[in-house]
Amino acid sequence: MGAGTHAGHGHGHVHDKGHGHGEEDVDWEAMADYIEQEGEMRIPFAEEAAAWLRGLLLEGGCGPEIARRLLDVGSGPGVYTALLAREFPQAEVVAVDGTPALLERARARAEREGVGGRVATLEAQLPDDFGRLGSADVIWTSHVVHHIGDQQAALDALAASVRPGGLLAVVERGLAPRYLPRDIGFGRPGLPARLEALTEDWFSAMRAGLPGHTRSVEDWPAMLARAGLTPAGTRSFLTELPAPLGETARSHLHARLSRERASFEEELDEEDRATLDALLDEEAPTGIMHRPDAFYLTATTVHTGRAS
Ligand SMILES: C[S@@+](CC[C@H](N)C(=O)[O-])C[C@H]1O[C@@H](n2cnc3c(N)ncnc32)[C@H](O)[C@@H]1O
Incomplete structure (x- = not known):
């Protein structure tokens, strides 16, 4: 779902609250395992991105x-919170989120990873x-700004919180995952x-359907420049798990396809x-859980702006 790429994060769990305007009501807690799994698969990307941010901070003095x-x-279960704490070993890292159960996961993960003392x-x-x-000094926000109605206003507010010389790193879009050959032999x-x-x-x-939705050129x-920051670079990071996939990636793809099957039934x-249905068959050798040709390839894009 997007943690899409997270493009698609949330679909299948969005319900019209009956307010008549389709307001987003994603059940983030129900998605915890999914988001955490996806985050874990992308840890190498985030480590590379954090190293890039450290370099940008140095360049900025x-x-x-x-x-x-x-x-x-918008830390969710805190995969990246703990990672940032590891990558910036002298800093306090605060996981900010609207879902208490996910913050609880973020705390537990930080403890497990031995950085609990520096994670709030x-x-x-x-x-x-x-x-x-x-x-x-650094604000990292991954696949969250697109859940806020006025994205420019969100960036304006985040930019105002960045200390001089510091960075705002916005993770949005990239390339949606590909995971199967074009022709899989059926369908x-x-x-x-x-x-x-x-x-x-x-x-x-x-x-x-978001409250205060404002359409803008993404x-x-x-947008970072409009928020008063100096764009400091945009980079995309590849996550590539070649075939044959391990069990975790296969279960993640199974969960992804199940959500899409339910969301797009009509x-x-x-x-x-x-x-x-055939791909979701857990017993079939041609299902996503067993087929030898399944892979995972995606790109995650990070946009940065520096405060002066
Ligand atoms: C797609 S998940 C991203 C999680 C994590 N940053 C990642 O990239 O894996 C979005 C997260 O933003 C949080 N979130 C979404 N809308 C929010 C809002 N309006 N206020 C606070 N948190 C919000 C959700 O609770 C969820 O944890």
Whole structure:
């Protein structure tokens, strides 16, 4: 789902609250395992990105060793919170999220990873609570800003919390995962691409239903500049798990396809529904849990801006 890429994060768990305007009501707690699993699969990307951020801080004259406070805004279960604490060993890292159960996971993970003493949590509902975040040397926000109606206003608020010389790192978009050959031997070739197109429509509808939704050109470096920051670079990081996949990646793909099967029941044609059912068959050698050709390839994009 996007943790999409997280493009698609949340689909299948978005319910119309009955307010008549499709307001987002994602059950984030129900998605905890999924988000955590996806985050874990992408740890190498985040380590590379953190090393890049350390370099950017040095270039900006604010050495990573003087970065004292980092925020992971929309931390979810805290895979990246703990990672940032490891990568910035002198800093306090605050996991900020609107879902208490996910913050609990973030705390538990930090303890397990031996960085609990430097990880704090802050429950905050955004955008209302932006003013409670306090200032920080680095703000990392991964696949969260797109869940806020006015993305530019969100960046404005986050930028205002970055200390001079510090960085705002916004993880948005990239390339949705690919995980199967074009032709898998049954069904109409190209199913993952069709699922991706449906996810884009879901994503637009999700955004349109957010309170205070404001449509804007999603040019993240330009938006960071508008927020008063100096764009410090955009980089995309590949996550590539070649075939044959291990058990964790297979279960993650199984969960992903199950969500998509349920979310797009009406939009998919009969043939694609049957193909998905066959891929979801946990006993079949041609199912995603066993087939030898399944892989995982995705790119995650990080946009940075520096405060002066
Ligand atoms: C897609 S998950 C991303 C988790 C993590 N950053 C990652 O990249 O794996 C989005 C997270 O943002 C949080 N979130 C979404 N909308 C929010 C809001 N309006 N206020 C506070 N937290 C929010 C959710 O609780 C969830 O943990």
